[in-house]
Amino acid sequence: MSFRGCAPGCKASWAGCPGCGCVMLKGMPGHLSNPELCTPPGGLLLGIDTCGPMGTVALGRVSGSEVEILGQIELEGRSYSATLVAAVGQLLAGAGLALRELAGIVAVSGPGSFTGVRVGLAAVKGLAEGARIPVVAVSRLEVLARMAGLPAAALDAHRHEVFLRVGGPGLEPGEMLAGAAELAAITPAPRRIAVCDDAAAALLGSAWPEAERLRLPAPTAADALALGAARMAAGDFADLAMLDGHYLRRSDAEIFGEPAAAGPPGA
Numbered sequence: 001m002s003f004r005g006c007a008p009g010c011k012a013s014w015a016g017c018p019g020c021g022c023v024m025l026k027g028m029p030g031h032l033s034n035p036e037l038c039t040p041p042g043g044l045l046l047g048i049d050t051c052g053p054m055g056t057v058a059l060g061r062v063s064g065s066e067v068e069i070l071g072q073i074e075l076e077g078r079s080y081s082a083t084l085v086a087a088v089g090q091l092l093a094g095a096g097l098a099l100r101e102l103a104g105i106v107a108v109s110g111p112g113s114f115t116g117v118r119v120g121l122a123a124v125k126g127l128a129e130g131a132r133i134p135v136v137a138v139s140r141l142e143v144l145a146r147m148a149g150l151p152a153a154a155l156d157a158h159r160h161e162v163f164l165r166v167g168g169p170g171l172e173p174g175e176m177l178a179g180a181a182e183l184a185a186i187t188p189a190p191r192r193i194a195v196c197d198d199a200a201a202a203l204l205g206s207a208w209p210e211a212e213r214l215r216l217p218a219p220t221a222a223d224a225l226a227l228g229a230a231r232m233a234a235g236d237f238a239d240l241a242m243l244d245g246h247y248l249r250r251s252d253a254e255i256f257g258e259p260a261a262a263g264p265p266g267a
Helices: 080-094 114-131 140-148 180-185 198-207 221-233 252-256 258-262
Strands: 044-049 055-063 066-075 104-108 135-138 153-156 162-168 171-178 192-195 212-215
Touching (some): 055 080, 055 221, 066 080, 066 221, 080 114, 104 114, 104 221, 135 221, 140 171, 140 192, 140 221, 162 180, 171 180, 192 198
Parallel strands (some): 104 135
Antiparallel strands (some): 044 055, 055 066, 153 162
16 A cells, blocks of 8 residues: 555655655655655654543644644543544644644554444544555553553453453563453462552452552543554554454353354254
8 A cells, every 4th residue: 555645666664765854654665756745754643542431532743752742632422423523623623734644543442342442443444544544553451551651451341340451571461351250360460550440440459459559540542642653653554454443352242142143952
């Protein structure tokens, strides 16, 4: 896939195009002979997070290793399908920008509400495909862990369970759905873990009474942009055709539909 009409032949990356010094995306072939049409330095990123009880969309400008947040709009829960695209338009209009001027979209792909995740990713795909904008996907748990500077984080998953991210020295962090039994089986338990809601804090307090629970505000799209910018710089782009929610839990339709799908005994 070319980027914004680029012609084949350039091996440019985020580090800068050798032809004109513009910032291009690693892995995107081509470079325009007209440098005015290339992505300018200080790329603009849109962040979308509809995984939690409240959703957010944020706009940021990448400056070196930092992301300057230009604006953020909060979305009321259970109304994402009606408000998300309008909020993106409002955010861009407020900054005097068009969608095609974005260098990328950072999508928080879960875990969280099935409906919220699906609505958010559907919007991301529509925006990205139409304007040919690259996308990176990030985990909401990883965003929370990064905010705390810890390898472990947890979010309320309801049903007396948490979405859990755990890691340790020399260990690749992993994410899972965990109830009391799964938490009890994890040894050693993390010494410190990031949380942002009462339910997760209470469940972890019962399972791991000696672990320090570091309470933080719920992660937002603005928080996701810092993590997403690093993924963009590394060229870790999502394949839109394969992009799916990071659910960790199967839907009720999948769980309760299995006996019916199997058919009656002896069939």
